[in-house]
Amino acid sequence: MTTTTPTPAAFADAAPAGTLEARIRRHPERFRVMTGDRPTGALHLGHYFGTLHNRVRLQDLGVEVFVLVADYQALTDRDVVERLGATVEGLLLDYLAVGIDPERAVIFNHSAVPALNQLLLPFLSLVSVAELGRNPTVKDEIAHSRQAAVSGLMYTYPVHQAADILFCKGNLVPVGQDQLPHLEMTRTVARRFNERYEQVFPEPEALLSATPLLLGTDGTKMSKSRGNSIALGADADTTARLIKGARTDAERHITYDPEGRPAVSGLVLLAALCLDRDPHAVAEEIGGGGAAALKRTVTEAVNARLAPMRARRAEYAREMGYVRAVLRAGNERANAIADATLGQVREAMGGPV
Incomplete structure (x- = not known):
């Protein structure tokens, strides 16, 4: 089901x-x-x-x-x-x-x-x-x-x-x-x-x-102490680099299966949260695109979600x-x-x- x-x-x-x-x-x-x-x-x-x-x-x-x-x-x-x-x-x-x-x-x-x-x-x-x-x-x-x-x-x-x-x-x-x-x-x-x-x-x-629990780039719980997190204050290039290095698995077809494929599903969930969408639908759209397409989707979604926050943060940092x-x-x-x-x-x- x-x-x-x-x-x-x-x-x-x-x-x-x-x-x-x-x-x-x-x-x-x-x-x-x-x-x-x-x-x-x-x-x-x-x-x-x-x-x-x-x-x-x-x-x-x-x-x-x-x-x-x-x-x-x-x-x-x-x-x-x-x-x-x-x-x-x-x-x-x-x-x-x-x-x-x-x-x-x-x-x-x-x-x-x-x-x-x-x-x-x-x-x-x-x-x-x-x-x-x-x-x-x-x-x-x-x-x-x-x-x-x-x-x-x-x-x-x-x-x-x-x-x-x-x-x-x-x-x-x-x-x-x-x-x-x-x-x-x-x-x-x-x-x-x-x-x-x-x-x-x-x-x-x-x-x-x-x-739901959000996993870090190593497939475990995202945490400051584990070095697997994407900071809100990170710039777009740093965010892209961190997501590019995130753990996935050997199966090319992307699915949302948190128990069976935690690392891949963590990335799918991150994109879904940023897009306010259902993770199953996001995974289905990526389908056979593999890890590269998944990471590209996640990077674009995260950077789009954080862009206005980054702009406000930069303004406050000057004050x-x-x-x-x-x-x-x-x-x-x-x-x-x-x-x-x-x-x-x-x-x-x-x-x-």
Whole structure:
């Protein structure tokens, strides 16, 4: 039986009555989204189709969006962070280029919001060491850690994320299936705080991403750390070179078969996402054209999709004073909210924290 993989446009249009998506569309003002990225490398197409385009969609629906540059969390799986300042500025350029609007979204970074990080202390008192150790996402991060020994920051990572989400009383978190354990930890922290002290925090809902996993040029998950990604800031020639070197297989006829032909299907899916088309239809059009035709289709689709973003990114890169001002303004807004939340927490707990 042939199945159809929806495109991003189809995800946005599908909203059966009574679903979370339908509730968001009816009352976007009731939701506050918290999301973000660690500044450990350049954002890539996996980030764009996995999260970035959805942040813009939610923003455009009228949802209040908070975007965190998680500079403290960059240290969870590494001893030092190289070129942190430049990487943070690269993230800011990408955010603005894809359409995140600082007039409607709050862009801020961990290290500039002390009260947010202070919430980590009372939140840690609400979970056990065993619970932290059982978190499957933490286990996976530890397995792939770049550190010789696992740091305490790695174990407390899910609780720090709870502070990220709850400082602004975020009640909606866009996540992939693999991130659900982190969000469940946030829900646990909120629930236990409310039960032990008083009702302060919402238990945030997960807005699951429907975008299929995007593979990198080596046929595995696209990742900053694996060197297999296509950065949003890459120029057209670099993008073409990376796609030309992407892994395929020996079979000439192009089909979309993610299980049987993951590398080829990853390229087909990338073209389909960029074109807002069904991947089976894209594969059928290429047919017997082989890997060369597939890579040509993918290159043209990716470069066409990224062209307007690249143009906006270049414009913002010439106005770095403005870009830095966006972060300062976001930090001011985040600080005001974090200070108020920490004040509520102290009052609920009966004294200074």
